[in-house]
Amino acid sequence: MSNQSTSAMSKSEPTNVASVKGMRIALKLIANDAASLTQAANGIYGTNACLHANNNAFAAIKPCSLAETLGATAIPLEIDVSSLDGTSNTATNSNMSFRDYLAQAIERIEHQQTVLLSHPALPYRLLMMPAIVAAKHRCHPHAYLTGMGEGHELSDAVQQALTQAKRSHISPTQIDATHCTSYKDKFFELIQLIGHLATRSLPTENNSENNSGNNSKGKQYWFSEMHQSRVASFNFIEAEMQHAVVFVQGTELAQASSLLDNTRLFFPISASTVSGIQQQLTQLQSQLNAITADMTNPSASVTTSPTANTSAGSATNVNHSKLLALMLSNLHAFDHQAGKAAVIMANSIESACTEIEAMLATISSSTISSSTNSSTTSESSSSEVEYKTPSGSCLMLTANVPLGANGLCFVYPGVGTVYPQMFSQLPRFFPDLYAQLERDGDVKAMLQADSIYADNAKVTDMSLGELAIAGVGASYILTKVLTEYFNVKPDFAMGYSMGEASMWASLGIWKQPHSMIEATQTSSIFTTDISGRLDCVRKAWQLNQADDIVWNSFVVRATPADIEAVLSQYPRCYLAIIQGDTCVLAGCEDSCKALLKQIGKRGIAANRVTAMHTAPAMLIHCEVAQFYQQALHESQQLEQTAQIKFISAASSQPINVSSLDIATSIADTFCQPLNFTELVNNTRKLGARLFVEIGADRQTTTLIDKIARTSPTVSEPCQAIAVNAKGGDDQTALLKCIAQLISHKAPVSFTCLTHGLANLLTSTLKFEANNHQADATLAPQLEGEQS
Missing domain, CATH: 3.30.70.250 (Malonyl-CoA ACP transacylase, ACP-binding)
Structure with missing residues (x-):
């Protein structure tokens, strides 16, 4: 913006905070890459980690060509940094403040104009327009500004803003920016709040500290009441007055984070023969070595990706785009029809090469052993190989039908598997899923968020009903992740104890599973009959x-x-x-x-x-059956699960998909002693081979493996896999499960992985290009200093 324009605006600056006057102002974040990355390369950000361009609140904001177009025609209110941040002796704009710029923007918006508010040292600009203008252009906002207030007391300012926003009845999340003294810091806190609204991640105190590192609190999901928008009050001080601005979540969701990145490498390998697997592994190792050689080439440009792990001892001088591109091409090249598969997982190129060498040695040892004990050296003579590493790499070679081909069984665990902070990382990888869950029901209640995600949460303090609800919620979410994002379709399904209820709720049989949440919390079955006073x-x-x-x-x-x-x-x-x-x-x-x-x-x-599975529970068998007699989906939707055989502990044959049969089956399992050994063996007899535990932690996985090893009546091989594991991170546990499904030849879609990786590659290439441009600009200056 020219100095003349800035001066002209300063002459008409408002003296009071402008009123929103009942209108909704739509807000959209637009990347300011060229300016901010150049500034970052030249050290403008300094040591303040909260201003780094790869902050979590910003990383998932989707590029929007429509917003860029609107921004190009908007009135720019770019800030004169020197005057506002007190670093200049010039008097221009010396009386302008954050409040004044915000008020000036609102004044223009009231005249149906579009405004672009920015600071040249920050990575995002803020596009502001009347909500009706955003709707007309079908531009989904990240947030809405709906009310403003000021007063000598913060409570008065907040109440004024809430009254203006017509939300006096709620308690908004408070965003404290009263410690910020410069415009830059206030504007940064504002755009970070809008980023949190878009990512549905809960703002916390000292955001700059929490979000600059690996603090899980900075990534906690922002739960809201059922069908209620998230509301925040942005509070700051100017001219010895307290100011509050009320913001409400917009209709735009943040972009899903990629499950794969430069610290989470995932390479699926496919071939029709064992020698083909060896060849593919050797080729992958050569490609990784080539990238390493390029990284260590002194003539190569030095860049640091937005996804780089900058902790002590990690390699930051890396061209990550080549590594990401190799992962993406590898995923696209995978042949799902090939008879054999393996997966290499690692956290670095060096580790990946080590994993490859170990897998090649295992294959070679197996082939040599097979050749020694056989008169033929054909491919079919290779020994059975079941190979897994702690990093997640896996290889399954067998002459038999792969376990995942037609014998995939989802296993739903019982009560008591949930744990504090479970799935805290999943929302940023599956934001659309959580948004859909919010539209369908009460996610906060479904996961018992007040207990599971509370500070110093203890599941031992939860009631049986609360544990049951959270357990079903966990299974429901993981089922959606596997079936809708990876297109994994089970051939069988079974449940451990109350896991049978999770099975019917999660696999799309019951029409309104969300409606059972409140009923479970209030039913005497869970509060007093078999728990509580018993x-x-x-x-x-x-x-x-x-x-x-x-x-x-x-x-x-x-x-x-x-x-x-x-x-x-x-x-x-x-x-x-x-x-x-x-x-x-x-x-x-x-x-x-x-x-x-x-x-x-x-x-x-x-x-x-809990008196489940004991003789006294039989006294309420009828009540339990009545409780679980739920309406089913229409026949058209039930056809999508027609291939699944639902197995119950109460029957040796699959359960008929009818409301009465399902309710009776659950009641029988609920009230009678549970023989899980018999259930597993019966499911194996019916054809299940690969058991995937769909729930928090791994309650049944170890049990199934033990049962398989100690049951002489069933000879068919089987294996159990967990989707989640307490103590690890959700991302790695999920990827390890997907890797094993691939190696067992279970049908898996890679679309979720390739889509996220493609988005990450695009942003990384852009980052590296901007960084390269900044390096080119900086080089002559450095050369001059050296001369």
């Missing part, structure tokens, strides 16, 4: 409400025969679950301890009050 147990034991019940359950390494031999001596003790080489004993705590002492076994106390 009314079923009181009735079975003929106790009154004043009598104490000390209930517990114990996991014990024992056979059912060990327990059943003395169980009749303890009428208040029940063999609730049989699961491989362990059993679950439940009932009166003293009776359970006495039984364990008698058989010489030690039990691990679960310290959870």
Whole structure:
């Protein structure tokens, strides 16, 4: 903007904060790449990490050609940095403030004009326009400005702004910018807030610190009440007055982050023969070595990608675009019809090469062993190979039908698998999914967010109903990720205990699974009958409400025969679950301890009050069946799941997909003792080979592997995989699951991976080009300093 224009605006500057006057102002972030990256290269950002161009609040903002076009015709209100930030002796604009520029923008918008607010040292400009103008141009805003207020007290300013925004009844998220003294810092906090609204990530105190590193709080999902928009009050101080501006989320969602990047390498390999796999691995190693050689070439330009890991000891002088391009071309070249597959996963090129060498050595050793023990050296003579590494690389070679070809089974875990902060990373990779879930129901309640994502959260403080709801929610989300984003379609489905309810809710059988959330929280089944005061147990034991019940359950390494031999001596003790080489004993705590002492076994106390799978639960069998008798989807939608065989612990044959049959099956499983060993073996007999646990953590995966190893009645091979694992990050756990599905030849779509990687490659190429241009501009200056 010219100095004349700036001066002209300063003459008409408003003295009071302008009123929004009931209109909604649409806000859209537009990248300011050329200016900001050049400034970054020349050190303008300095050591302030919050102003770095790769901040998480900005990284996912989609490029928008329509917004760029509108921005090109907008009235620019570019800031005179020297005057506003107090770094110049000139008096031009010396009286202008952040409040004044914002008010001036609103004044123009009230005349149906479009304004572009910016600061030359920041990576984004702010396009502002009347909401009706945005709607006319079909430009989806990241946020809306709906109210402003000022006062001597912050509470007064906030209340004024909320009243103007017609949202006096809510408590907005407070964004404290009162510590900011310069225009640049205030404007940065503002565009960061709009970035948080677009990414649906919760702003936290000291955003600059939380978002500059790996602090998980800076990435926490911003849950909202059901069908309610996110609202924030942006608070700052100027002229000894408190100011508040109310912002509401817009209709534009942030771009999904890529599951793959320069620190998460993922290379699927396909071939029709073992030698073909070896050849592909060798070729990949050569390509990676070539990229490494290019990186270490002194004549190569030095760039740092927006995705670079800049922690101590990491290599930052890397041309990441070549690595990302290699991953993308590898994914596109993968032959899904080829008979054999492997996956290389690593966190760096060096690690990937090590993984390749180890896999090649395994294949070579297997082939040599096979040739020694056979009269032929043909491909078919190779030994069976099941190879996995901690990094996630995997290879499955077999002469039999691959496990994932027609025997894929989704397994839904029971109550008690959820853990604090579970899935906290998933929203940024699947923002559209979470937006759809919000339209369908109450995501906050579905995941019991107030408990799961609270500071110092403890799932031990959650009730049985809350654990059940969160468990179903976790399974529901993971099912959507696998089936809708990776197009993984199971041939079978089964559930552990209450996992049967998760199975029907998650796989699109029940029409309104969200409606069961509130019912589960209030139903006496979960609050008082088999949990809480244990009314079923009181009735079975003929106790009154004043009598104490000390209930517990114990996991014990024992056979059912060990327990059943003395169980009749303890009428208040029940063999609730049989699961491989362990059993679950439940009932009166003293009776359970006495039984364990008698058989010489030690039990691990679960310290959870639930009488599921015990005789007293049979007293509410009818109530449970009635509770789970839900309306089903229309037949047309049910046809999409027609290939799935739904297996229940209560039947040796697949369950008919009817409301009554489903409800009866769940009630039978819920109330009767659970023999999980029998359920797994029966599902294997029906044809299941590859079991994928769809839920938080890995409750059933280890159990299924143990059952498979110790069941002489079923000889067919099988393997279990978990989609999630407590203690690791969601991204890596999901990729490891996808890698194993690929190696077992289960049908998997790569669209989700290639789409995210293509977006990341585009932004990385742009970043490197801008950085290269900045280096070229800076080189003569450096040369002059050296002379």
